[in-house]
Structures are given as C-alpha cells and as structure tokens.
Amino acid sequence: MKIPPKELVAIYSTMQRIRQFDQKTKELFEAGVVKGTAHSYVGQEAIAAAVGANLRDDDFVASNHRGHGHCIAKGADLNRMMAELMGRENGYCRGLGGSMHIADMGLNILGANGIVGASMPLSTGAGLASKLKGTDQVAVCFFGDGGSNQGIFHESMNLASVWKLPVIFICENxxxxxxxxxxxxxSINQVAKRAASYTIPGITIDGNDVVEVYLTVREAVERARAGEGPTLIEAMTYRWGQHSMRANIRDPRPKKEYENWTKTRDPIKRTEKQIRSQKATTSKHLKEIDSSVEDELATAIDFGKQGQKPSVDMMMSAVYSPHANYTEPGPIGDRELSMPEALNEAISQEMARDETVFLMGEDVGATGGIFQVSKGxxxxxxxxxxxxxxISEATFVGCGVGAAIAGLRPIVEIQIFDFVTLTMDMLVNQASKFR
Ligand SMILES: Cc1ncc(C[n+]2csc(CCOP(=O)(O)OP(=O)(O)O)c2C)c(N)n1
Known part of the structure; x- marks a missing residue:
C-alpha cells in the first residue's frame, strides 16, 4: 500500500516546515531571541506529519513539551508560534506562555503541555465530547516513552477502552x-504491548517511515470514527537534539547509536527516497518546497520581531480570570433542603435545560453517589x-476538562473531598490555563 502521490508530497512539505522551524528556533534560542526553553522535534518529523495528514480540521490534537511538530502538522500559524517563542504579544499566548503553551482552539489543538502525560486525560475528554455529541471527530494524543510510565497513561487507556472513545494514543518512543x-x-520492552491490558490494539512501528506511520494511523482513525474505540501506536524514533535547547545536561546516548539514527534513518531523506521511487514529484519541485519554507520562516521571524513585548499590566491581568458577577436568580424562599437534595435538584434542572450538561464520577449512576447527590x-x-x-480521579477530572474545552458542560463529582488532591494537575495546571 502506498500514500497517494499528492498526499506524500504534502507530508514532505509539512516535514520540512517542522524541521526548518525547529532549526531556526534553536538558532534564535542560542542568540537569546527565543526565550525560556523549547524541545526540538527534529528527527521525529515523520510522525507528526503523517498523523496530521490523516486528520480533519475538526479533529483534536493534545500535545506535549516537544510539541512544535504536532502543532504545525495540525495547521498552526507559524507566525504566531514564532512570536510566542520570542515572548511577543502577537504570539499564541500573547507571549506569556512560550513553547509549551502553544494552543489553538480554532484548530482544535488542545495545546502543547509542560506536564508529561497530561495530553492523555485531556484527549479522552475531547473523545468523549465527540461521542456524546454524535460527531465522528477523533482525538489524538502525543506523548513520549517517558510519559508512558505516568499513572494517567494507564488510567486514560482504561477509560478510553471501557467507554470506547475515539482516541488514538501515539507514543513517540x-x-x-x-x-x-x-x-x-x-518494565516492558515495547510500550505498545501495554495495550493488551486494556484490550485495545497496540502496534509498534518504525516512526521514521512516513508510509508506515500514515497507513497505521489511517486504520486507527477509521476504527475510531466507526465507534470501535482507541488504539495505541508506538512509533520508534530518535531525537536529534539534546533533551531541550538549553542543552545543559549530559547526553547519555552512545555515539554509534546516535550516528546510526541520524545518518542512516533521517525521516526526511527517507521520504524523499519514497517520493522518487513513487515518482510522486520532481526533485525541482522538492527544492521549490524547501525554499518556500525558508521564506515562510523568514516571514514568521519578522512577524515575531514586530510584536510588542508584553506589558506588566497585561501580565497581571493574565494571572486571574475575569470574575463573573453573580446575582441570585430569585428569592431564596422557605423550602428547606439538605445540601445533597439541593445539588440533586440543581443538577437535574440544568441537565433538563441544557443537553450539553452531563455528570460523571464514582458510583454516580444507579447508586446515585454515596451522598445521593445524583439519586434518580x-x-x-x-x-x-x-x-x-x-476509580481514576486524575483522569476523569482531566476528561472533564477536555470535554469542557471541546464544548460540553461536564459536572464531575469527587466522591470524598480528600480525593481532590489527586486531581490537582488537571485543575491547577490544565483547566485554569484554558481561557
Ligand atoms: C510531570 C512531569 N515530570 C517531569 C517533567 C520534567 N521533564 C520534562 S520532559 C521530560 C522527559 C520526558 O520524556 P518523554 O516523555 O520520553 O518525552 P521526550 O522528551 O523524550 O520527547 C521530563 C522528565 C515534567 N515536565 N513533567
């Protein structure tokens, strides 16, 4: 099976945009123009590009700290990305977030993420929203081999499996x-084998081979759209750069291994070879693509340079979200209700009034919750x-956050207040930043 020629050339172009973007970012980081830090995606381009080629505009992507490639492949604007990296007001987060906060709700990019593993619960929420709304959108989450050792990896795969959510878990190993x-x-030699515990397909592929990535993801997307549930894909790859552009820690990778991956398994060179063997286009056309990407990046850098630096006022206003004024809907009256009864009535009224409201939590269904808040x-x-x-507090709260971003109004019950601490990342780091 092959990738259609036009699609293959488009994937090549995306790979070039990703590579050149991160090469430029590194140069600018070293020159002190790009602030904070950033994690280069160079070497892994085949994965994001071939995944992106299988997605529709309305599909969701949740990314991680090494997120530039994912965002570019989903259509993010290079100008606003570059401006964000430079800390300018015309960037995606007005220059306040940097590399690991780039997000574009208009493109259903749920964001790069500084918290290893956080993409997974968020994407289950987007998948749940798609399922409840009855659309056939899918949600892709990207994470690394390191991320696959987080508890939320296991919780999210379990949740996505039992609820048959349209989520594609992509482990970039x-x-x-x-x-x-x-x-x-x-604890296991291939991350994909972990899928067996969740009774979902798990496949290990060569992540530097666009054809293999494209065809595997295509099948997973088809399964997800058809309501057949999640897939775990482990794409074997190699990063060319150090862990982060800061490059201030030891690089443990053996020289021979490094050279093998960077010299003989370059995903862009392999894609070029594929294009030649399929006669998908001419070498001249590929050169034109390369130089038009160079121009695009020069424009992005100019765009960033023209942006203002954020003001102190702007930074302060970003700390708290605007307070919504609240007025009592009517007289309090003299009917006496216990707190669970009042909550039950309010939830019931809201669910009747607004079909995007739904409730989830431990034992909230037939049991009605241990305090009977959801009785009946x-x-x-x-x-x-x-x-x-x-029983996966971090993940079902993250699922609620993801579903809310995707347009629903979830109510998530935490059975006992003490369990709230398990959900802190999803509330403090994730929910609070989506505005
Ligand atoms: C919850 C959490 N723990 C630790 C870190 C620090 N950290 C950032 S990236 C990283 C390594 C992640 O490895 P992996 O998931 O394999 O992704 P890769 O960097 O290899 O792409 C670590 C430890 C973090 N950002 N978040």
Missing amino acids: NQYALSTSYRQTT LVDKFGEERVRDTP
Whole structure:
C-alpha cells in the first residue's frame, strides 16, 4: 500500500516546515531571541506529519513539551508560534506562555503541555465530547516513552477502552526521557504491548517511515470514527537534539547509536527516497518546497520581531480570570433542603435545560453517589449523560476538562473531598490555563 502521490508530497512539505522551524528556533534560542526553553522535534518529523495528514480540521490534537511538530502538522500559524517563542504579544499566548503553551482552539489543538502525560486525560475528554455529541471527530494524543510510565497513561487507556472513545494514543518512543533510556525505566520492552491490558490494539512501528506511520494511523482513525474505540501506536524514533535547547545536561546516548539514527534513518531523506521511487514529484519541485519554507520562516521571524513585548499590566491581568458577577436568580424562599437534595435538584434542572450538561464520577449512576447527590438522575437522563467512572480521579477530572474545552458542560463529582488532591494537575495546571 502506498500514500497517494499528492498526499506524500504534502507530508514532505509539512516535514520540512517542522524541521526548518525547529532549526531556526534553536538558532534564535542560542542568540537569546527565543526565550525560556523549547524541545526540538527534529528527527521525529515523520510522525507528526503523517498523523496530521490523516486528520480533519475538526479533529483534536493534545500535545506535549516537544510539541512544535504536532502543532504545525495540525495547521498552526507559524507566525504566531514564532512570536510566542520570542515572548511577543502577537504570539499564541500573547507571549506569556512560550513553547509549551502553544494552543489553538480554532484548530482544535488542545495545546502543547509542560506536564508529561497530561495530553492523555485531556484527549479522552475531547473523545468523549465527540461521542456524546454524535460527531465522528477523533482525538489524538502525543506523548513520549517517558510519559508512558505516568499513572494517567494507564488510567486514560482504561477509560478510553471501557467507554470506547475515539482516541488514538501515539507514543513517540525516541528511546530516552530527559536523560534516562526507556530500557532502564520501563518494565516492558515495547510500550505498545501495554495495550493488551486494556484490550485495545497496540502496534509498534518504525516512526521514521512516513508510509508506515500514515497507513497505521489511517486504520486507527477509521476504527475510531466507526465507534470501535482507541488504539495505541508506538512509533520508534530518535531525537536529534539534546533533551531541550538549553542543552545543559549530559547526553547519555552512545555515539554509534546516535550516528546510526541520524545518518542512516533521517525521516526526511527517507521520504524523499519514497517520493522518487513513487515518482510522486520532481526533485525541482522538492527544492521549490524547501525554499518556500525558508521564506515562510523568514516571514514568521519578522512577524515575531514586530510584536510588542508584553506589558506588566497585561501580565497581571493574565494571572486571574475575569470574575463573573453573580446575582441570585430569585428569592431564596422557605423550602428547606439538605445540601445533597439541593445539588440533586440543581443538577437535574440544568441537565433538563441544557443537553450539553452531563455528570460523571464514582458510583454516580444507579447508586446515585454515596451522598445521593445524583439519586434518580440516571433514570431521568440515561447512562450516557450520568456516567459511572473507574476509580481514576486524575483522569476523569482531566476528561472533564477536555470535554469542557471541546464544548460540553461536564459536572464531575469527587466522591470524598480528600480525593481532590489527586486531581490537582488537571485543575491547577490544565483547566485554569484554558481561557
Ligand atoms: C510531570 C512531569 N515530570 C517531569 C517533567 C520534567 N521533564 C520534562 S520532559 C521530560 C522527559 C520526558 O520524556 P518523554 O516523555 O520520553 O518525552 P521526550 O522528551 O523524550 O520527547 C521530563 C522528565 C515534567 N515536565 N513533567
């Protein structure tokens, strides 16, 4: 099976845009123009580009700290990305977030992410929104081999499997986390084997081969759109740069291994070879693509340079979200209700009024929650909108955050207040930043 020629050339172009973007970013970082830090995607381009080629504009992508490639492949604007990296007001987050906060809600890019593994619960939420709305959008989440050792990896795969969510988990196994080899930290030789525990397909592929990535992802996307649930794809690859552009820690990778991957398995060279063997286009056309990407990047850098630096006022206003004024809807009256009864009535009224409202949590369905807050709601609104969750607080709260970003109004019950601490990343680092 082959990639259609036009598609293959488009993928090549995306790969060039990703590579040149990150090469320029590194130069600008070293010159002090790009602020904070950034993690280069060079070497892994085949994965993002071939995944992106399988997605529709309305599909969701949740990314990680090495996120430039994912964002570019989903259509993010290079000008606004570059401006963000430079810390300018015309950037994606008005220059306040930097590399790991680039997001574009208009393109359903749920964001790069500084928290290893956070993309996974968020993408289950986007997948759940798609399922509840009855669209056939899919959600892709990218994470590294390091991310696959997070608890939320296991929780998210379990949740996506039991709810048959349209999520494609893409583990970019570049074989090293920050400075540790996955062989040292991971209990299994291939991450994809973990899919067996969640009764979903798990496939290990050559992540530097666009054809293999494209065809594998295509099948996973088809399965997800058809309501057949999630897939775990482990794409073996290698990052060419150090862990981050700061490059201030030891690089543990053996020279021979490094040379083998960078010299003989360059994904762009391999794609060029594929293009030649399929006669998909001419060498002249490829050169034209390369130089038009150079121009595009020069424009992006100019765009960034023209942006203002954020003002102190702007920074302060970004710390708290605007306070919504609240007025009591009517007289309080003299009917006495216990707190669970009042919550039950309010949730019921909102669910009747607005079909985007749904409830999830531990034992909230037929049991009605251990404090009976959701008593009777499953009978009124059905199991799709009143959902019993597995005991996975971090993930079902993250799922709620993802579903909210994707346009629903989830109510998530935490069974006992003490369990809230398990959800802190999803509330403090994730939910609070989506505005
Ligand atoms: C929760 C959390 N723990 C630790 C870190 C620090 N950190 C950032 S990236 C990284 C390595 C991640 O490795 P992997 O998931 O394999 O992705 P890769 O960098 O190889 O692309 C670490 C430890 C973090 N950002 N978030």
